[in-house]
Amino acid sequence: MTHNSSVPLFWRLQKSRYTLTGTKCHACNTAYFPPKDFCPACRRKGEIREFAFSGNGKILSYTIIRVPPEGFQNYTPYAVAIIELDEGTRISGQIIGNPENVGIGKRVRPVFRKIQEDGSSGLIQYGIKFGIA
């Protein structure tokens, strides 16, 4: 019973997950990831367009997951951080490499990696993780 393992869900989110594509409201200059089709600040006056994030940023907080959910057992332990991207938006992401090297304030850059697999014959999902810059 893993989440996020259906083909339609994977396809729908694929572009954002592969390329960190979000949106930006050109009325207030705020970038959104995951993409929002509606600017909560400007509401109907908002001017939303697609926007690609660089994926560079810094770690605001982190943890090391030692008891993982289904689908992530092969990667455990792994570090997860909340990252403030240079564009000002925050996202959650896995940090690759030795989890002991992760720290608050460290700079990160995006890397394309396998995220999880649904058993030996199910869907393999790819996406962006982060490496210490």
Place this chain on the structure above:
Amino acid sequence: MTRKVAVVGAGYTRFGEHWERSLRDLSTEAGALALADSRLSGKDIQALYVGNMSAGRFIGQEHLGALGADHAGLTPLPATRCEAACASGALAFRNACLAIQSGKYDIVMAAGAEKMTDLKGTDAIATLMGAGDQEWESSIGLTFTGLYALMARAHMAKYGTTREQMAMVSVNNHRNGVRNDRAQFRYEITVDKVLSSPMIADPLTLLDCSPITDGAAAVILASEEIARKFENPIWVLSSSQASDSLALHDRQSLTEINATRVAVRNAFRESGLGPGDIDLAEVHDCFSINEIIALEDLGFCRKGEGGKFVEQGKISRDGEMPVNTTGGLKSVGHPVGATGIRQLADLTMQLRGGYGPLQVSGCRTGLALNIGGSGATSVVTILGNSDLKGR
């Protein structure tokens, strides 16, 4: 509040691993306990609100409102399920209050129930993660312990909160739970034991985390006119609810829960009370760090000083602000949908007096904080043993 509402009956089942009992058995028992406590009969109940997070995933059962009414023999009364993850219980309570305040009903039952042990551990972890953002948190391997660990790490870095201070939250709640014959874990633990238990998500260990639990709780609410006929009605001085972003990473701050700050501000405004007027509190300690953050957000201590507040023993049952005097989520257990109602049932009993070994002496007002997810919903309820008329 426009129309006054009071709690006139309360009860909850033993919390724990009830392998031999189903959700419907537990719910019916809780309802019967509350009815017996109120000395009302099932026929007097005009509407039912059921708090439940995820029976659909835990046991494959939806339609919990009708299920509860059916199994308790209360059909055809209107029965409604309320869901806000771990805050579902307080949400059911609040909606029951609103239903009475609207003038539509005079006697309403608010119940909460969850049956969590029918699923294996990893599936329970995945189900609980439904309270977070499925597309952008669960998808990268985050768990609920992970989300609160992110908050803990940020709080430690910003305010110097220590692992020991977090452990003391669990120690306090276990010590209180020893007195509670319905608690899942009735034994004391030590700071060393918390620190040396298995790491789940750094810096949180197993004993920083509330358990997986089966259980149900119920309360009966009545309008002022009805409540005045009871010997010791416990008045709802305020019930307030606020929301925030589903994902933790979208919040303004990782070291506070803004939904709690908004809900408690409104609750204090509505009741005319302040943090100094509260005699005891039931605070949502799903993870030890959450109780520390809550103490700050509720205004019991200054921002950043929650750890110190705990370390100084101020939350102990004879301290200046007794918190989780019946054991909290950590020791009583955390059947997610039931917890919010269990907190209010415990406050009701404390405020009436005569709560056996659990009784905290001289309490007149109590506050309950029930949090959904990593803080996307907060419900603050203030109860009092007088209606503060003439204040």
